Amino acid sequence: MKSRITVRPREYHDSVRLMQVSAQVRRLDGVEEAILMMATDTNKKLLATAGLSSMEVQEAARDDLVIGIIARNADGAENAMTRAVDLLRSRTPDLRAVQQMSLGAAVAAMPDATLALISIPGEYAVEETRKALRAGLNVMLFSDNVSLDDEIRLKQLAEQRGLLLMGPDCGTAIIGGNGLGFANEVRSGTVGIVGASGTGIQEIAVQLHLHGLGISHALGTGGRDLSASVGGLTMLRGIDMLAADPDTDAIVLTSKPPDREVAACIIERASACGKPVVVNFLGGDSGAATRAGLVAAHTLSGAAKRTVRLLRPNGRTAPDSAWSDSELRHRVNDVAGLLSPKQVYLRGLFTGGTLCHEAMHVLHDYIGPVYSNIASQSGYHLGDCSRSCEHTLIDMGDDLFTRGRPHPMIDPELRNRRLLQEAGEPDVAVLLLDLVLGYGSHKDPAAGLAETVRDARTRAAQDGRYLVVISSVCGTEQDPQGLARQKRLLADEGVVLAASNAEASRLAGMIIRTAAGRTVEGTSR
Amino acid sequence: MNKPENDLLNSEICVINVGLQQFAESLAEQSVEVAHVNWEPPAELDPELEQILEELL
Structure with a gap:
């Protein structure tokens, strides 16, 4: 493997554009990793984690651009670097807006x-x-x-x-x-x-x-x-x-x-x-x-x-829930029965901050307070956000995760990585997620999430564990991503889809409570 | 109650986008009139020079 790192002083590009160019370069033959980022402190840490650090990177200022490439050989790295610079130079012809300098x-x-x-x-x-x-x-x-x-x-x-x-x-x-x-x-x-x-x-x-x-x-x-x-x-x-x-x-x-x-x-x-x-x-x-x-x-x-x-005081409304009460009870019991006695914890990974807050409140009625990077209850604020603790919900859009990189609704990579990390914990039973569609969001967020869920469940299955994955999808059929297709991609990987974030949270809480009851009952015998 | 004089909600929206180009693209996609500013971080100036510029502008 050969790596190449270039620091381009005072060259600014927005984080979404850098994410898009990174993805294009990563797809080149022989390229293992390509990261284009502004040299903020968070990004320097991310580059170091990827094995792309140098003295020059450490000394770079926040308005300097870093291009880091890992390729199979020196030629591949050189070609990728050239391609990255070319892509950055090319103005996007498809922007249908008048462009101004200030x-x-x-x-x-x-x-x-x-x-x-x-x-x-x-x-x-x-x-x-x-x-x-x-x-x-x-x-x-x-x-x-x-x-x-x-x-x-x-x-x-x-x-x-x-x-x-x-x-x-x-x-x-x-x-x-x-x-x-x-x-x-x-x-x-x-x-x-x-x-x-x-x-x-x-x-x-x-x-x-x-x-x-x-x-x-x-x-x-x-x-x-x-x-x-x-x-x-x-x-x-x-x-x-x-x-x-x-x-x-x-x-x-x-x-x-x-x-x-x-x-x-x-x-x-x-x-x-x-x-x-x-x-x-x-x-x-x-x-x-x-x-x-x-x-x-x-x-x-x-x-x-x-x-x-x-x-519409006398009008009809769409049903609140995808399931009737009895269907919900059956579903909870069926799923909880697939978990091993050690699997007792919930991990929630949210791209929407308020959805994370809402889940915290809904879950409180089922499993009590949970740890979170946005918890206000004393004793439940997560000190080190890189590690979860017992029941944990993480708002991946928190300032902490977005310095110098796109919001997770645009770039879901950090959430996907975290999902694999959580899925690897033997005591995790349920993963609770959100998926937010619409203008501004990633063009096809379910595709990457579905692939990550597949990896996570395969790895869990290899360890003899069943992993429950629950999500809501906030979107409409008229959104650029299309609601039905996004839901289908997740459903195909066995993700349980709820009609709203509140319902997804309720379901997750019920499964955890049922699983915990079963464990207590099991150990008391 | 303060009577708002702001007519943002009653007029055709017309946007100047400073930052993520993707947001300008989304607005154009919705047929909103939009201008995109190719923003770059300002150069870090000598504080004395900055003061002079501030006064001039």
Whole structure:
């Protein structure tokens, strides 16, 4: 094997483009590994793990590009390096957008622009956002790794100018039927959503679509908007905008657990907005919303269902679950019976942060608290995220995993690797997953996931273990990936598909609880 | 309640994309008018020079 590493100083390419070129070079004959990355600290570690480190890489700055190749021989490595550089040089001819050199030039060339979508590394995104707001543009700030102080300053600036700032770390928005960032192709309709969570918005929008309703607009706020420091500035503005919007008949609010006082402020504004409002604050106090005359929902799919009941009080809705209660019980017992007595733990690997949060709350009723990199309960926060502990759920889209590399909904490789790692643990019984389709996401995420599941189950079978793999698929048939095909690829590998993330989590919890009961019963004899 | 003056929801959306090119492609695919900025990290300047530029701009 021959490796070649090149550092190209001050050459920037976005992480998705680097991922795409890496994949193209990896497919060349004789190439074992090809990694193109900006030289961030996380990426230097990843390169070192792949055996692609050098003094030059260690000394490289975060705006330097590293190209690392491992090939069968020196010629192969050289050819791959040349090909990588050529691919980077070639401008993408298929981009059907006007290209500009700077935000200022774009504003001058497009005076009717209404919104800037910003997804550059967090340390640079603050300045570009400030420029966009000063130019009178609403902003969707997709970037994470933006400080809380910067977020507050930017949101105050937006407020002063009467503009909407969605984010930082805002993954999803739908404006007038158009998806921004990660968004599903859902029906246009009369439900407006304001969400402090990207995949929360996606799951609700998709569930509403599956029930036959549609979305007027979906506004993201960023995950910290409902913290005490930010005070829900974006959610409050979003509620006002949807309240004034003639196309919106009902509003759904969703967030991970908000600060208590901020939640009260949001509920007060929502109850005075003049339209019916469904509130889903995952793990939050639903009593306050109900007392204020709003409709509370505990899960994302539950929020969709309650919205359907509000707008169609006498209408029919799609069934909540893929299975009847008795089918579910049979399924749980059948599957639990295939596990060995040592297999007692659940491992959840999520590309959607809110889906991870929701799973944590749903599972609590079945198996109690679980370890996680996003756990807020003391004692359950995972210190070392590279190793799971007992029942563990990992949000693979956490900042920790996305510095200098694409979000796992775009590049599922880290999740796939982690899946194999978890599947190799002899005490793991159930793997709980999500798969999120739509604009922005990987073009065929089920293909790689199905292949990984096949490998994982084959390896487990070689060790005499049966591995339960459960997933939900957040998507519609109109999404670029196509829901039916994505589901079929997973089902063909024996993945149990649930109708929603909440249902997948319930099923996983029931199987673990049943398996644990059986183990206790077995050992007590 | 504050009366929002923002007409983002009532007008045709028109986007300037700064960052992942894939997002501009997705918008173009949905027939949204979009301009893509070929963004690059700014060069790290001498702090004194940066101050002068800041004042000029």
